Amino acid sequence: EPEVTQTPSHQVTQMGQEVILRCVPISNHLYFYWYRQILGQKVEFLVSFYNNEISEKSEIFDDQFSVERPDGSNFTLKIRSTKLEDSAMYFCASSGDSLGSPLHFGNGTRLTVT
Amino acid sequence: AQSVTQPDIHITVSEGASLELRCNYSYGATPYLFWYVQSPGQGLQLLLKYFSGDTLVQGIKGFEAEFKRSQSSFNLRKPSVHWSDAAEYFCAVGAIIRGAGNMLTFGGGTRLMVKP
Numbered sequence: 361e362p363e364v365t366q367t368p369s370h371q372v373t374q375m376g377q378e379v380i381l382r383c384v385p386i387s388n389h390l391y392f393y394w395y396r397q398i399l400g401q402k403v404e405f406l407v408s409f410y411n412n413e414i415s416e417k418s419e420i421f422d423d424q425f426s427v428e429r430p431d432g433s434n435f436t437l438k439i440r441s442t443k444l445e446d447s448a449m450y451f452c453a454s455s456g457d458s459l460g461s462p463l464h465f466g467n468g469t470r471l472t473v474t
Numbered sequence: 475a476q477s478v479t480q481p482d483i484h485i486t487v488s489e490g491a492s493l494e495l496r497c498n499y500s501y502g503a504t505p506y507l508f509w510y511v512q513s514p515g516q517g518l519q520l521l522l523k524y525f526s527g528d529t530l531v532q533g534i535k536g537f538e539a540e541f542k543r544s545q546s547s548f549n550l551r552k553p554s555v556h557w558s559d560a561a562e563y564f565c566a567v568g569a570i571i572r573g574a575g576n577m578l579t580f581g582g583g584t585r586l587m588v589k590p
Contacts, residue, residue, distance in 0.1 A: 364517070391575030403518070403564060403580040415574035451517060455575050460506045460525045460568065463576060465518040 362386045366452050366466035373442055374474055381437045381469045383452030392435045393453040393463060394427065396420070403451065409435065442473045476501040476567045478581035486587040487555050495550040495584050497565030506568035506576065507548040509539055512583075513561045521563075524548065535559070560588045 365384045373379050385392050394406040407417040409427055426438045435454075439446055449470050453463040477500045487493050499505055506525050510518040522533025529541040539550045548565060565581040 366517075393575065395578075402582050403566075403578075405577060405579070408574045408577065410573055410575060416571060416577060453518075460523070460570055460576060462508060462520050462523050463518075463578060464520070465510070467515070467517040 364452055364454055364464050364466035366450075366469050368469060369467065370470045370472070372472045372474065375444060376441050379439050379442055379471065381439075381450050381452075381471070383435045383437075383466055384433050385435055385452065385454030386456075386464055387433070388456065389454035389464070390457045391415075391455045391461075392427075392429070393455075394437045395451045395453060395465075396448040397451065397468075398445075398448040406437075406450075439471075442471075444473050447471055447473045476505070476569060476579045478565050478567050478579055480563075480565055480581035480584050482584045483582070484585045484587065486589060488589045489557050490554050493550075493552045493555045493559070493586070495563050495565075495586070497548045497550065497581060498546050499548060499565070499567045500546065501567050501569070505548075506570065507539075507541060508566045508568060508578065509533065509537070509548075509550050510564045510566060510580075511535075511561045512564065518564065521550070555586075555588055557588045557590065560586055562586070 367382045392409040397403045407421045408415045449468045451468045452466045455461040455463045479498045508523045509521040524541045562583045566578040568576045
């Protein structure tokens with residue numbers, strides 16, 4: 361069964377550094393998402409991406425965040441200047457075009473900002 | 475705005491016992507409801523989904539869930555739990571937004587522990 365893959369599985373970075381989290385969504389999916397889960401808290405929506413542009417974003421997704429689909433397969437989340445509170449598990453997901461198509465999630469990238 | 479509440483943060487059951495995980499939602503229209511499971515170190519795996527029709531839906535791994543509109547609930551059940559079911563379970567409500575896909579709001583999760 362096709363799956364969403366994320367790299368790296370764990371990223372440690374210093375405060376103020378830029379990080380790029382990478383995802384390869386399922387190949388025939390059209391919608392792409394990033395969610396995050398701070399330790400002990402709920403899984404929260406960050407952003408959705410469709411037709412090569414951001415379609416929805418949450419209040420969390422401020423100017424420090426950006427997403428890109430640089431080629432036909434990868435989908436990236438960039439955090440320009442990381443803060444301690446960005447430490448979380450970041451999940452990439454994708455879904456198809458049919459109504460209510462469920463999201464398929466990757467295994468996540470655990471980001472630790474020191 | 476939609477919201478999801480999972481009242482039980484932790485549940486412990488004995489292997490072979492039945493299981494029910496509670497989920498209550500708040501949503502202004504007909505909800506799209508999901509249950510996901512997260513094993514340690516793993517991503518979120520879809521167990522089952524409800525869109526419309528039969529209010530009792532079957533999922534993978536022997537799980538089922540029942541949508542009760544009058545109670546705004548979508549509880550997850552399994553008749554006989556296996557040790558491998560120990561994981562965290564998330565209920566989610568989805569809002570379909572044209573051009574944005576299926577936007578999920580998650581509950582806080584219920585951690586299931588299974589006693590031998």
